[in-house]
Amino acid sequence: MMREMRRIGKVVSLLLAAFLLTGCWNRVELLDKGFVMGVAIQSVEPEIVHLTVQIFKPSQKAGGQGGSMQKSFININTKGRSIFEAVRDITLHLGRKAQWSHMRIIILDEQTARTNNLLSLLEYFYRDHEARITTRVLITKGEPSEYLKVRPMIEQTISQQFNKTEENASGSSGKALTVNLLRLAQALKSEVPNTILPIATLKPKGEATMSGLAVIRDSKMVGTMSASQTEDLLMLTNQFKKGILNVPCIHEGEGKGESEAIEVQSVRTTMKPIIQSGKLRVQMTFELSGNIGSLRCTKLEKRSDEKAFVERIQQMMEARLLGTIRETQKREVDLLGIGNALYRKNPRVWKQWKQDWGARYAEADIELKGSVRLLNTLTIIGKPIYMK
Incomplete structure (x- = not known):
């Protein structure tokens, strides 16, 4: 009798547990979805948004019959009074629901970025539960839909290639920046709503490459920065990981017009805002460490030689970084985070200065001092290889 009761108890327990299990009441089959790899947004008409989505075609093989290459993606164009409306119309073309x-990558052209509030324009991707907040954002020169037509070099789609380019170029060359939806929102919702976004350019042969930065102020694009200024801003904002620093030769005759290379391993920048007599003074320092990548005209056979070489690099970097800082002051765009640092340090003063921060930033006295450390020559020879 006891054994029978135990058996009944186990059966009842299993039945009760079954009611707690979740079911697939809202399941959607994979064949009913189109996986979006990238999206291009362009606002060329008042109140109308043009959308191009790149859908991955998983059933396609890399090569077809006869060795001809087949695309592993398809681009669909829609438009609407909002991105939400344009997204819903994807089904009319694809026959499947877009899966985000x-x-x-999200791509916008310069004109769209200049005339639209970026956070307002991209609101759909912040609200939708499928879109990842880590999706990267990119500005393009020319129509963004043209960039999604580019055939990728190695990746399955150009969207994946852009994603990899930003990630790896930022970590190895120091000439590219990675900004995702999260970082963009954090920057534009801060006390100083200024930030930078990477810019891509389409070459005549159909190759897309990174080429500088877009300057964003109050959620709209207001200008650009060059590729060299990209490196400087990354260094000044502690986003520079690794890259190559070219040091011009200074000797006359042999080596004139050439440059030597330093493999930068790390750059650490600090800032200290100081308020004096109602004016702002900022003390900035940077510490740069790296290896000698190549020598063309400098001999490092004695300690004095290395000391002079390091001082030359230090002076060059101080002048170069200060030049980029002065450029941001000229434009009245605080891209260094000084305003946010001041807000954290002295919120009472910031409350008074916030309204005219652009003008105050332009007039701020910013000082910059640096130190350079050579870690290795990457060889036992402390001079150019061709020299005896």
């Missing part, structure tokens, strides 16, 4: 969880 695998999206790699």
Whole structure:
């Protein structure tokens, strides 16, 4: 009898547990979804948004019959009074619902970025539960839809290639920046709503490459920065990981017009805002460490030689970084985070200065001092290889 009661108890327990299990009441088959890899947004008409989505075609093989290459993606164009409306119209073309969880990149052209509030324009991707907040954002020169037509070099889609380019170029060359939806919102919702976004350019042969930065002020694009200024801003904002620093030769005759290379391993920048007599003074320092990548005209056979070489690099970097700082002051765009640092340090003063911060930043006295450390020559020879 006891054994029978135990058996009944186990059966009842299993039945009760079954009621707690979740079911697939809202399941959607994979064949009913189109996986979006990238999206291009362009606002060329008042109140109308043009949308191009790149859908991955997983069933396509890399090569077809006869060795001909087949595209592993398809681009669909829609438009609407909002991105939400344009998204819903994708089904009319594809016959499937757009799935945003695998999206790699969001592309906007310069004109759209200059005339639209970026956070307002991209609000759909912040609200939708499928879109990843880590999706990267990119500005393009020319129509963004043209960039999604570019055939990728190695990746399955150009959207994946853009994603990899930003990630790896930022970590190895120091000439590219990675900004995702999260970082963009954090920057534009801060006390100083200024930030930078990477810019891509389409070459005549159909190759897309990174080429500088877009300057964003109050959620709209207001200008650009060059590729060299990209490196400077990354260094000044502690976003520079690794890259190559070219040091011009200074000797006359042999080596004139050439440059030597330093493999930068790390750059650490600090800032200290100081308020004196109602004016702002900022003390900035940077510490740069790296290896000698190549020598063309400098001999490092004695300690004095290395000391002079390091001082030359230090002076060059101080002048170069200060030049970029002065450029941001000229434009009245605080891209260094000084205003946010001041807000954290002295919120009472910031409350008084916030309204005219652009003008105050332009007039601020910013000082910059640096130190350079050579870690290795990457060889036992402390002079150019061709020299005896």
